[in-house]
Amino acid sequence: MRRTLKFFSIMAMVLTAYLCMAADTATKSAEPEKQKKWWEKRYERADIKFPHNAHIGIVDQEGDACMLCHSFNKNKVTDEKTLKQLTTISNEPLKAICHDCHVTELRGPWRCVLCHDDREKIWPDSHNYNYIDHHGEDARHDETTCNECHIDRSYCTDCHMKRDTTGEDYHPPGYRTLHGIEARAISFNCARCHNSFYCINCHDSR
Amino acid sequence: MHKVLLFVMFTSYSMINSTVRAAKLEDPEKPETPPLHHVIDVSVDEAIELPETMPLESERKLQCKTCHGIEEINDMEFEDVDKNDPEFLNGGPYQPLTEFCTHCHQEKDYQRPNIHVMLDNNGEIKEDSCKFCHEEVLDRDKSYEPDDIKLRIPADRLCYSCHLKTPHLNSMEHQVEPDEDRAKLMKESAQRHNIILPLSRDGKVMCVTCHTPHQPGVIEDHLPAAKQVSDAEVKDGIQYKKDNPWQTIIADDKRDRLQKMLKKSSTKKQAVRIKPEFNYQQIEKEVLLRLPAKDGTLCLACHSFDE
Numbered sequence: 001m002r003r004t005l006k007f008f009s010i011m012a013m014v015l016t017a018y019l020c021m022a023a024d025t026a027t028k029s030a031e032p033e034k035q036k037k038w039w040e041k042r043y044e045r046a047d048i049k050f051p052h053n054a055h056i057g058i059v060d061q062e063g064d065a066c067m068l069c070h071s072f073n074k075n076k077v078t079d080e081k082t083l084k085q086l087t088t089i090s091n092e093p094l095k096a097i098c099h100d101c102h103v104t105e106l107r108g109p110w111r112c113v114l115c116h117d118d119r120e121k122i123w124p125d126s127h128n129y130n131y132i133d134h135h136g137e138d139a140r141h142d143e144t145t146c147n148e149c150h151i152d153r154s155y156c157t158d159c160h161m162k163r164d165t166t167g168e169d170y171h172p173p174g175y176r177t178l179h180g181i182e183a184r185a186i187s188f189n190c191a192r193c194h195n196s197f198y199c200i201n202c203h204d205s206r
Numbered sequence: 207m208h209k210v211l212l213f214v215m216f217t218s219y220s221m222i223n224s225t226v227r228a229a230k231l232e233d234p235e236k237p238e239t240p241p242l243h244h245v246i247d248v249s250v251d252e253a254i255e256l257p258e259t260m261p262l263e264s265e266r267k268l269q270c271k272t273c274h275g276i277e278e279i280n281d282m283e284f285e286d287v288d289k290n291d292p293e294f295l296n297g298g299p300y301q302p303l304t305e306f307c308t309h310c311h312q313e314k315d316y317q318r319p320n321i322h323v324m325l326d327n328n329g330e331i332k333e334d335s336c337k338f339c340h341e342e343v344l345d346r347d348k349s350y351e352p353d354d355i356k357l358r359i360p361a362d363r364l365c366y367s368c369h370l371k372t373p374h375l376n377s378m379e380h381q382v383e384p385d386e387d388r389a390k391l392m393k394e395s396a397q398r399h400n401i402i403l404p405l406s407r408d409g410k411v412m413c414v415t416c417h418t419p420h421q422p423g424v425i426e427d428h429l430p431a432a433k434q435v436s437d438a439e440v441k442d443g444i445q446y447k448k449d450n451p452w453q454t455i456i457a458d459d460k461r462d463r464l465q466k467m468l469k470k471s472s473t474k475k476q477a478v479r480i481k482p483e484f485n486y487q488q489i490e491k492e493v494l495l496r497l498p499a500k501d502g503t504l505c506l507a508c509h510s511f512d513e
Contacts, residue, residue: 054513
Protein backbone atom coordinates (compact mmCIF):
# COMPACT_ATOMS: atom_id res chain seq x y z
CA MET A 1 0.00 0.00 0.00
CA ARG A 2 2.80 2.40 1.01
CA ARG A 3 4.69 1.55 -2.16
CA THR A 4 1.58 2.27 -4.26
CA LEU A 5 1.12 5.64 -2.54
CA LYS A 6 4.78 6.48 -3.11
CA PHE A 7 4.43 5.56 -6.79
CA PHE A 8 1.33 7.73 -7.25
CA SER A 9 2.87 10.67 -5.40
CA ILE A 10 5.96 10.53 -7.64
CA MET A 11 3.75 10.30 -10.72
CA ALA A 12 1.72 13.27 -9.48
CA MET A 13 4.90 15.33 -9.05
CA VAL A 14 6.14 14.39 -12.52
CA LEU A 15 2.75 15.22 -14.04
CA THR A 16 2.61 18.58 -12.21
CA ALA A 17 6.12 19.47 -13.37
CA TYR A 18 5.20 18.53 -16.95
CA LEU A 19 2.03 20.62 -16.86
CA CYS A 20 3.94 23.60 -15.44
CA MET A 21 6.53 23.34 -18.20
CA ALA A 22 3.84 23.02 -20.85
CA ALA A 23 1.99 26.04 -19.48
CA ASP A 24 5.21 28.04 -19.39
CA THR A 25 6.01 27.12 -22.99
CA ALA A 26 2.49 28.03 -24.07
CA THR A 27 2.73 31.40 -22.31
CA LYS A 28 6.08 32.13 -23.90
CA SER A 29 4.87 31.24 -27.37
CA ALA A 30 1.73 33.34 -26.86
CA GLU A 31 3.78 36.41 -25.91
CA PRO A 32 4.51 38.48 -29.00
CA GLU A 33 8.20 38.84 -29.65
CA LYS A 34 9.30 42.27 -28.47
CA GLN A 35 10.10 44.40 -31.45
CA LYS A 36 13.41 46.17 -31.29
CA LYS A 37 13.45 49.94 -31.43
CA TRP A 38 15.20 51.56 -34.37
CA TRP A 39 18.14 52.63 -32.27
CA GLU A 40 18.58 49.07 -31.03
CA LYS A 41 18.67 47.83 -34.61
CA ARG A 42 21.01 50.45 -36.01
CA TYR A 43 24.09 48.32 -35.37
CA GLU A 44 22.52 45.55 -37.44
CA ARG A 45 22.24 47.85 -40.43
CA ALA A 46 24.98 47.21 -42.90
CA ASP A 47 23.62 49.11 -45.87
CA ILE A 48 25.11 52.46 -44.90
CA LYS A 49 28.24 52.79 -42.88
CA PHE A 50 28.97 56.06 -41.13
CA PRO A 51 32.25 56.16 -39.20
CA HIS A 52 31.44 58.82 -36.59
CA ASN A 53 34.96 59.25 -35.26
CA ALA A 54 36.31 59.87 -38.75
CA HIS A 55 33.87 62.78 -39.12
CA ILE A 56 34.31 64.53 -35.77
CA GLY A 57 37.17 66.70 -37.07
CA ILE A 58 35.48 67.87 -40.26
CA VAL A 59 32.14 68.43 -38.53
CA ASP A 60 33.88 70.60 -35.94
CA GLN A 61 35.75 72.44 -38.67
CA GLU A 62 32.53 73.17 -40.54
CA GLY A 63 30.81 74.41 -37.38
CA ASP A 64 28.18 71.70 -37.56
CA ALA A 65 27.39 69.15 -34.90
CA CYS A 66 25.52 65.91 -34.32
CA MET A 67 22.25 67.75 -34.87
CA LEU A 68 23.03 68.21 -38.55
CA CYS A 69 21.89 64.61 -39.01
CA HIS A 70 20.08 63.88 -35.72
CA SER A 71 17.32 66.44 -35.49
CA PHE A 72 16.35 67.90 -32.13
CA ASN A 73 13.84 70.29 -33.63
CA LYS A 74 10.97 71.53 -31.52
CA ASN A 75 8.04 69.13 -31.50
CA LYS A 76 4.37 69.64 -30.73
CA VAL A 77 3.06 66.27 -31.88
CA THR A 78 1.78 64.20 -28.99
CA ASP A 79 0.32 61.25 -30.90
CA GLU A 80 2.84 58.49 -30.27
CA LYS A 81 2.35 56.69 -33.59
CA THR A 82 2.74 59.85 -35.65
CA LEU A 83 5.68 61.03 -33.59
CA LYS A 84 7.42 57.71 -34.10
CA GLN A 85 7.12 58.12 -37.87
CA LEU A 86 8.37 61.70 -37.70
CA THR A 87 11.34 60.67 -35.57
CA THR A 88 12.25 57.99 -38.07
CA ILE A 89 12.17 60.56 -40.85
CA SER A 90 14.22 62.99 -38.79
CA ASN A 91 16.96 60.39 -38.26
CA GLU A 92 17.15 58.99 -41.77
CA PRO A 93 20.51 59.67 -43.40
CA LEU A 94 20.43 62.59 -45.77
CA LYS A 95 21.98 61.78 -49.10
CA ALA A 96 22.55 65.44 -49.95
CA ILE A 97 24.74 66.04 -46.90
CA CYS A 98 26.91 62.96 -47.43
CA HIS A 99 27.20 63.46 -51.18
CA ASP A 100 28.07 67.14 -50.89
CA CYS A 101 31.54 66.21 -49.61
CA HIS A 102 31.95 62.72 -50.98
CA VAL A 103 30.51 63.17 -54.49
CA THR A 104 30.05 66.82 -55.44
CA GLU A 105 33.15 68.38 -53.93
CA LEU A 106 35.16 65.17 -53.61
CA ARG A 107 36.61 66.42 -50.33
CA GLY A 108 36.29 62.97 -48.81
CA PRO A 109 36.84 59.45 -50.08
CA TRP A 110 34.36 58.89 -52.88
CA ARG A 111 34.26 55.16 -53.56
CA CYS A 112 30.63 54.07 -53.11
CA VAL A 113 31.55 50.88 -51.28
CA LEU A 114 33.10 52.84 -48.45
CA CYS A 115 29.61 53.71 -47.20
CA HIS A 116 27.31 51.38 -49.16
CA ASP A 117 27.93 47.71 -48.58
CA ASP A 118 26.12 46.44 -51.67
CA ARG A 119 25.96 48.36 -54.94
CA GLU A 120 22.80 46.50 -55.94
CA LYS A 121 20.96 48.25 -53.09
CA ILE A 122 21.67 51.69 -54.50
CA TRP A 123 21.74 51.26 -58.23
CA PRO A 124 18.67 52.19 -60.31
CA ASP A 125 16.14 49.58 -61.44
CA SER A 126 17.40 49.83 -65.02
CA HIS A 127 20.65 48.18 -63.93
CA ASN A 128 18.91 44.96 -62.94
CA TYR A 129 18.49 43.53 -66.46
CA ASN A 130 21.63 42.99 -68.51
CA TYR A 131 22.39 46.68 -68.39
CA ILE A 132 25.96 46.27 -69.54
CA ASP A 133 24.59 45.57 -73.01
CA HIS A 134 22.24 48.55 -73.02
CA HIS A 135 24.00 51.25 -71.07
CA GLY A 136 25.29 53.07 -74.12
CA GLU A 137 21.97 54.61 -75.04
CA ASP A 138 21.48 56.13 -71.57
CA ALA A 139 25.08 57.27 -71.40
CA ARG A 140 24.80 59.10 -74.71
CA HIS A 141 21.47 60.64 -73.68
CA ASP A 142 22.58 61.97 -70.27
CA GLU A 143 26.10 61.24 -69.16
CA THR A 144 25.74 63.33 -66.00
CA THR A 145 23.30 60.80 -64.55
CA CYS A 146 25.96 58.10 -64.94
CA ASN A 147 28.53 60.36 -63.32
CA GLU A 148 26.47 60.67 -60.15
CA CYS A 149 27.71 57.22 -59.17
CA HIS A 150 30.48 56.40 -61.62
CA ILE A 151 32.67 59.28 -60.55
CA ASP A 152 35.88 57.71 -61.70
CA ARG A 153 36.02 57.86 -65.49
CA SER A 154 38.15 54.73 -65.51
CA TYR A 155 34.85 52.94 -65.06
CA CYS A 156 34.21 53.80 -68.73
CA THR A 157 37.72 53.90 -70.09
CA ASP A 158 38.74 50.53 -68.70
CA CYS A 159 36.57 49.02 -71.41
CA HIS A 160 36.10 51.68 -74.02
CA MET A 161 39.67 52.91 -74.26
CA LYS A 162 41.37 49.58 -73.91
CA ARG A 163 43.89 49.20 -76.69
CA ASP A 164 45.10 45.63 -76.33
CA THR A 165 42.26 44.39 -78.49
CA THR A 166 44.45 41.74 -79.97
CA GLY A 167 44.76 40.17 -76.57
CA GLU A 168 42.88 37.02 -75.70
CA ASP A 169 40.39 38.95 -73.62
CA TYR A 170 38.94 40.36 -76.79
CA HIS A 171 39.89 38.47 -79.93
CA PRO A 172 42.33 35.61 -80.41
CA PRO A 173 45.43 36.12 -82.57
CA GLY A 174 44.58 36.10 -86.28
CA TYR A 175 41.00 37.09 -85.65
CA ARG A 176 41.15 39.76 -88.34
CA THR A 177 41.36 37.00 -90.95
CA LEU A 178 38.56 34.98 -89.43
CA HIS A 179 36.22 37.65 -88.09
CA GLY A 180 33.91 37.51 -91.08
CA ILE A 181 32.67 34.07 -90.05
CA GLU A 182 31.47 35.26 -86.64
CA ALA A 183 30.21 38.53 -88.08
CA ARG A 184 27.93 36.62 -90.42
CA ALA A 185 26.89 34.05 -87.84
CA ILE A 186 26.40 36.20 -84.69
CA SER A 187 26.63 39.82 -85.71
CA PHE A 188 25.00 40.79 -82.41
CA ASN A 189 28.23 39.91 -80.61
CA CYS A 190 30.20 42.37 -82.78
CA ALA A 191 27.65 45.09 -82.16
CA ARG A 192 28.27 44.95 -78.44
CA CYS A 193 31.47 46.90 -79.00
CA HIS A 194 31.51 48.00 -82.63
CA ASN A 195 29.08 50.15 -84.50
CA SER A 196 28.57 49.95 -88.25
CA PHE A 197 31.16 52.64 -88.95
CA TYR A 198 33.81 50.31 -87.61
CA CYS A 199 32.99 47.90 -90.44
CA ILE A 200 32.49 50.53 -93.10
CA ASN A 201 35.89 52.06 -92.44
CA CYS A 202 37.48 49.06 -94.12
CA HIS A 203 34.80 47.27 -96.09
CA ASP A 204 33.38 50.26 -97.82
CA SER A 205 36.63 52.13 -98.45
CA ARG A 206 37.33 52.73 -102.11
CA MET B 207 -1.30 62.19 -22.04
CA HIS B 208 -4.37 62.33 -19.85
CA LYS B 209 -2.79 65.11 -17.86
CA VAL B 210 -2.12 67.09 -21.00
CA LEU B 211 -5.70 66.63 -22.12
CA LEU B 212 -7.03 67.57 -18.72
CA PHE B 213 -4.80 70.61 -18.70
CA VAL B 214 -6.02 71.63 -22.14
CA MET B 215 -9.63 71.13 -21.12
CA PHE B 216 -9.08 73.05 -17.92
CA THR B 217 -7.30 75.84 -19.76
CA SER B 218 -10.04 75.97 -22.35
CA TYR B 219 -12.59 76.18 -19.57
CA SER B 220 -10.72 79.08 -17.99
CA MET B 221 -10.32 80.76 -21.36
CA ILE B 222 -13.96 80.72 -22.24
CA ASN B 223 -14.96 82.24 -18.95
CA SER B 224 -12.77 85.23 -19.60
CA THR B 225 -13.60 85.93 -23.23
CA VAL B 226 -17.12 84.76 -23.85
CA ARG B 227 -20.18 86.14 -22.17
CA ALA B 228 -21.46 83.28 -20.12
CA ALA B 229 -25.16 82.66 -20.13
CA LYS B 230 -27.21 80.44 -17.94
CA LEU B 231 -28.84 77.48 -19.54
CA GLU B 232 -32.26 78.71 -20.43
CA ASP B 233 -33.56 75.31 -21.35
CA PRO B 234 -33.25 72.57 -18.72
CA GLU B 235 -33.52 70.05 -21.58
CA LYS B 236 -30.15 71.11 -22.96
CA PRO B 237 -27.64 68.25 -23.15
CA GLU B 238 -25.64 67.56 -20.05
CA THR B 239 -21.93 68.05 -20.64
CA PRO B 240 -19.14 65.97 -19.10
CA PRO B 241 -16.99 67.38 -16.28
CA LEU B 242 -14.56 70.15 -17.26
CA HIS B 243 -16.32 70.52 -20.59
CA HIS B 244 -16.31 73.88 -22.33
CA VAL B 245 -19.44 75.87 -21.58
CA ILE B 246 -22.16 75.77 -24.24
CA ASP B 247 -25.17 77.88 -25.07
CA VAL B 248 -23.19 81.07 -24.59
CA SER B 249 -22.96 83.90 -27.09
CA VAL B 250 -19.61 84.31 -28.74
CA ASP B 251 -18.28 87.84 -28.90
CA GLU B 252 -18.57 89.59 -32.28
CA ALA B 253 -14.82 90.21 -32.21
CA ILE B 254 -14.11 86.50 -32.43
CA GLU B 255 -14.10 85.23 -35.99
CA LEU B 256 -14.74 81.52 -36.18
CA PRO B 257 -13.83 79.40 -39.21
CA GLU B 258 -16.63 78.16 -41.46
CA THR B 259 -16.21 74.69 -40.03
CA MET B 260 -17.47 75.96 -36.66
CA PRO B 261 -21.08 77.12 -37.15
CA LEU B 262 -22.87 79.11 -34.45
CA GLU B 263 -26.57 79.09 -33.66
CA SER B 264 -28.75 82.16 -33.73
CA GLU B 265 -27.54 85.01 -31.52
CA ARG B 266 -24.00 83.61 -32.12
CA LYS B 267 -24.62 80.91 -29.57
CA LEU B 268 -22.10 78.15 -29.08
CA GLN B 269 -23.67 74.72 -29.48
CA CYS B 270 -22.46 71.11 -29.74
CA LYS B 271 -22.15 71.26 -33.52
CA THR B 272 -19.98 74.38 -33.28
CA CYS B 273 -17.11 72.22 -32.10
CA HIS B 274 -18.14 68.63 -32.81
CA GLY B 275 -18.77 67.11 -36.23
CA ILE B 276 -20.06 63.75 -35.00
CA GLU B 277 -23.76 63.45 -35.82
CA GLU B 278 -26.09 63.53 -32.81
CA ILE B 279 -23.21 63.67 -30.36
CA ASN B 280 -25.51 65.25 -27.79
CA ASP B 281 -27.62 62.08 -27.74
CA MET B 282 -24.63 59.81 -27.18
CA GLU B 283 -23.23 58.55 -23.90
CA PHE B 284 -19.91 60.20 -23.04
CA GLU B 285 -18.12 56.83 -23.09
CA ASP B 286 -19.48 56.04 -26.57
CA VAL B 287 -17.99 59.12 -28.20
CA ASP B 288 -14.90 58.25 -30.22
CA LYS B 289 -12.36 60.95 -29.34
CA ASN B 290 -10.11 59.72 -32.15
CA ASP B 291 -12.78 60.21 -34.79
CA PRO B 292 -11.51 62.93 -37.17
CA GLU B 293 -14.97 64.49 -36.91
CA PHE B 294 -14.80 64.68 -33.11
CA LEU B 295 -13.51 68.25 -33.36
CA ASN B 296 -14.52 70.28 -36.42
CA GLY B 297 -11.61 70.91 -38.75
CA GLY B 298 -9.56 68.36 -36.85
CA PRO B 299 -7.85 66.34 -35.77
CA TYR B 300 -5.50 68.80 -34.12
CA GLN B 301 -1.85 68.37 -33.20
CA PRO B 302 -1.37 69.92 -30.74
CA LEU B 303 -4.89 70.01 -29.36
CA THR B 304 -4.46 73.64 -28.32
CA GLU B 305 -4.64 74.60 -32.01
CA PHE B 306 -8.36 74.02 -31.70
CA CYS B 307 -8.61 76.40 -28.72
CA THR B 308 -6.77 79.13 -30.59
CA HIS B 309 -9.56 79.37 -33.15
CA CYS B 310 -11.20 81.64 -30.56
CA HIS B 311 -8.58 82.32 -27.90
CA GLN B 312 -5.31 84.20 -28.24
CA GLU B 313 -2.43 81.92 -27.27
CA LYS B 314 -0.28 84.81 -26.08
CA ASP B 315 -2.87 85.75 -23.46
CA TYR B 316 -2.41 82.42 -21.70
CA GLN B 317 1.34 81.96 -21.74
CA ARG B 318 2.90 81.14 -18.39
CA PRO B 319 5.92 82.88 -16.91
CA ASN B 320 9.37 81.41 -17.57
CA ILE B 321 10.16 79.98 -14.15
CA HIS B 322 13.73 79.24 -15.20
CA VAL B 323 14.39 82.96 -14.85
CA MET B 324 15.10 82.60 -11.14
CA LEU B 325 17.08 85.74 -10.39
CA ASP B 326 15.73 89.26 -10.22
CA ASN B 327 17.56 92.34 -11.50
CA ASN B 328 19.61 92.47 -8.28
CA GLY B 329 20.73 88.85 -8.59
CA GLU B 330 18.45 87.78 -5.75
CA ILE B 331 16.54 84.54 -6.03
CA LYS B 332 12.86 84.85 -6.89
CA GLU B 333 11.45 82.46 -4.31
CA ASP B 334 8.21 81.95 -6.20
CA SER B 335 10.19 80.39 -9.03
CA CYS B 336 11.85 77.92 -6.63
CA LYS B 337 8.51 76.83 -5.22
CA PHE B 338 7.21 75.70 -8.59
CA CYS B 339 9.43 72.62 -8.22
CA HIS B 340 10.81 72.61 -4.65
CA GLU B 341 8.71 72.13 -1.56
CA GLU B 342 10.79 74.77 0.22
CA VAL B 343 13.33 77.39 -0.79
CA LEU B 344 16.84 76.11 -0.22
CA ASP B 345 19.64 78.11 1.40
CA ARG B 346 22.26 78.98 -1.21
CA ASP B 347 25.00 79.01 1.42
CA LYS B 348 24.36 75.47 2.60
CA SER B 349 25.26 72.23 0.87
CA TYR B 350 22.59 69.57 0.59
CA GLU B 351 22.55 65.85 -0.04
CA PRO B 352 20.32 64.89 -2.98
CA ASP B 353 17.81 63.24 -0.62
CA ASP B 354 17.45 66.48 1.33
CA ILE B 355 16.20 68.35 -1.72
CA LYS B 356 12.46 67.79 -1.60
CA LEU B 357 10.84 68.14 -5.01
CA ARG B 358 7.07 68.40 -5.42
CA ILE B 359 7.11 65.65 -8.07
CA PRO B 360 9.96 63.16 -8.73
CA ALA B 361 12.63 64.70 -10.98
CA ASP B 362 11.88 62.39 -13.90
CA ARG B 363 8.29 63.66 -14.10
CA LEU B 364 8.69 67.19 -12.84
CA CYS B 365 9.37 68.78 -16.23
CA TYR B 366 6.18 67.31 -17.70
CA SER B 367 4.17 69.59 -15.45
CA CYS B 368 4.88 72.40 -17.90
CA HIS B 369 6.58 70.78 -20.91
CA LEU B 370 5.48 67.99 -23.23
CA LYS B 371 7.09 64.60 -22.70
CA THR B 372 8.48 65.00 -26.19
CA PRO B 373 9.27 68.72 -26.50
CA HIS B 374 11.84 68.05 -29.19
CA LEU B 375 12.46 65.26 -31.67
CA ASN B 376 14.48 62.34 -30.36
CA SER B 377 13.69 63.24 -26.75
CA MET B 378 11.65 60.12 -26.02
CA GLU B 379 14.29 57.91 -27.62
CA HIS B 380 16.82 59.22 -25.09
CA GLN B 381 14.73 58.39 -22.04
CA VAL B 382 16.05 54.86 -21.68
CA GLU B 383 18.29 53.06 -19.23
CA PRO B 384 21.94 53.25 -20.30
CA ASP B 385 23.66 49.91 -20.70
CA GLU B 386 26.73 49.06 -18.66
CA ASP B 387 29.24 50.55 -21.11
CA ARG B 388 27.30 53.75 -21.54
CA ALA B 389 26.77 54.14 -17.80
CA LYS B 390 30.51 53.80 -17.34
CA LEU B 391 31.18 56.41 -20.02
CA MET B 392 28.68 58.79 -18.41
CA LYS B 393 30.40 58.43 -15.06
CA GLU B 394 33.79 59.14 -16.63
CA SER B 395 32.42 62.12 -18.55
CA ALA B 396 30.82 63.58 -15.43
CA GLN B 397 34.16 63.37 -13.60
CA ARG B 398 36.13 64.75 -16.55
CA HIS B 399 33.85 67.76 -17.04
CA ASN B 400 33.04 68.18 -13.32
CA ILE B 401 29.31 68.03 -13.99
CA ILE B 402 26.43 65.82 -12.92
CA LEU B 403 24.51 63.58 -15.34
CA PRO B 404 21.66 62.48 -13.06
CA LEU B 405 19.45 59.49 -13.86
CA SER B 406 15.84 58.87 -12.85
CA ARG B 407 14.67 56.70 -9.95
CA ASP B 408 14.66 53.68 -12.26
CA GLY B 409 18.05 54.52 -13.75
CA LYS B 410 16.84 56.10 -16.99
CA VAL B 411 18.03 59.22 -18.77
CA MET B 412 15.66 62.11 -18.07
CA CYS B 413 15.34 65.75 -19.14
CA VAL B 414 17.71 67.02 -16.43
CA THR B 415 20.39 64.54 -17.44
CA CYS B 416 21.23 66.95 -20.28
CA HIS B 417 19.37 70.10 -19.26
CA THR B 418 19.86 72.01 -16.07
CA PRO B 419 16.74 73.76 -14.81
CA HIS B 420 18.65 76.40 -12.83
CA GLN B 421 19.68 79.76 -14.21
CA PRO B 422 23.45 80.40 -13.94
CA GLY B 423 24.18 81.96 -10.57
CA VAL B 424 21.45 80.17 -8.66
CA ILE B 425 23.68 77.30 -7.47
CA GLU B 426 27.19 78.04 -6.20
CA ASP B 427 29.53 78.01 -9.19
CA HIS B 428 32.00 75.45 -7.82
CA LEU B 429 29.35 72.74 -7.46
CA PRO B 430 29.05 70.19 -10.30
CA ALA B 431 25.28 70.76 -10.43
CA ALA B 432 25.91 74.41 -11.29
CA LYS B 433 28.18 73.86 -14.26
CA GLN B 434 26.45 74.62 -17.54
CA VAL B 435 26.69 76.42 -20.85
CA SER B 436 25.48 79.97 -20.58
CA ASP B 437 26.22 82.10 -23.60
CA ALA B 438 22.53 82.90 -24.15
CA GLU B 439 20.03 84.57 -21.86
CA VAL B 440 17.60 82.24 -20.08
CA LYS B 441 14.70 84.44 -21.08
CA ASP B 442 15.66 84.09 -24.77
CA GLY B 443 16.51 80.39 -24.74
CA ILE B 444 18.73 78.67 -27.29
CA GLN B 445 19.56 80.84 -30.30
CA TYR B 446 20.02 79.37 -33.76
CA LYS B 447 22.06 80.67 -36.68
CA LYS B 448 20.04 82.05 -39.53
CA ASP B 449 20.51 81.29 -43.22
CA ASN B 450 22.48 78.11 -42.85
CA PRO B 451 22.96 76.62 -46.35
CA TRP B 452 21.73 73.23 -45.17
CA GLN B 453 18.38 74.52 -43.94
CA THR B 454 16.62 74.48 -47.29
CA ILE B 455 18.20 71.21 -48.41
CA ILE B 456 17.21 69.40 -45.24
CA ALA B 457 13.72 70.93 -45.19
CA ASP B 458 13.10 69.86 -48.82
CA ASP B 459 14.40 66.35 -48.25
CA LYS B 460 12.39 65.81 -45.09
CA ARG B 461 9.27 67.30 -46.68
CA ASP B 462 9.48 64.72 -49.47
CA ARG B 463 9.87 61.92 -46.95
CA LEU B 464 6.95 63.32 -44.95
CA GLN B 465 4.76 63.30 -48.07
CA LYS B 466 5.68 59.68 -48.70
CA MET B 467 4.81 58.87 -45.10
CA LEU B 468 1.43 60.58 -45.48
CA LYS B 469 0.62 58.53 -48.57
CA LYS B 470 1.16 55.33 -46.60
CA SER B 471 -0.31 56.61 -43.35
CA SER B 472 -3.67 55.41 -42.18
CA THR B 473 -4.08 58.69 -40.30
CA LYS B 474 -3.71 60.76 -43.43
CA LYS B 475 -6.07 63.51 -42.37
CA GLN B 476 -4.35 63.85 -39.03
CA ALA B 477 -0.91 63.94 -40.55
CA VAL B 478 -1.89 66.66 -43.03
CA ARG B 479 -2.14 69.05 -40.12
CA ILE B 480 1.34 68.21 -38.86
CA LYS B 481 3.77 71.03 -39.39
CA PRO B 482 7.05 69.56 -38.22
CA GLU B 483 10.05 71.85 -38.19
CA PHE B 484 12.61 69.78 -40.01
CA ASN B 485 15.03 72.62 -40.73
CA TYR B 486 18.61 72.24 -39.64
CA GLN B 487 18.96 74.36 -36.55
CA GLN B 488 22.62 75.19 -36.13
CA ILE B 489 23.08 76.41 -32.57
CA GLU B 490 24.63 79.84 -32.13
CA LYS B 491 24.12 80.42 -28.41
CA GLU B 492 22.91 77.95 -25.83
CA VAL B 493 21.75 77.92 -22.25
CA LEU B 494 20.43 75.53 -19.58
CA LEU B 495 22.54 72.68 -20.97
CA ARG B 496 25.16 70.94 -18.85
CA LEU B 497 27.69 70.87 -21.72
CA PRO B 498 27.79 72.52 -25.17
CA ALA B 499 25.61 70.75 -27.74
CA LYS B 500 26.68 72.97 -30.61
CA ASP B 501 30.02 71.18 -30.93
CA GLY B 502 28.72 67.77 -29.84
CA THR B 503 30.45 67.76 -26.44
CA LEU B 504 27.16 67.06 -24.69
CA CYS B 505 26.35 64.13 -26.99
CA LEU B 506 29.82 62.64 -26.59
CA ALA B 507 29.40 62.57 -22.81
CA CYS B 508 27.19 59.51 -23.34
CA HIS B 509 27.94 58.32 -26.87
CA SER B 510 31.13 56.75 -28.14
CA PHE B 511 31.94 55.00 -31.39
CA ASP B 512 34.30 52.25 -32.41
CA GLU B 513 35.37 54.04 -35.54
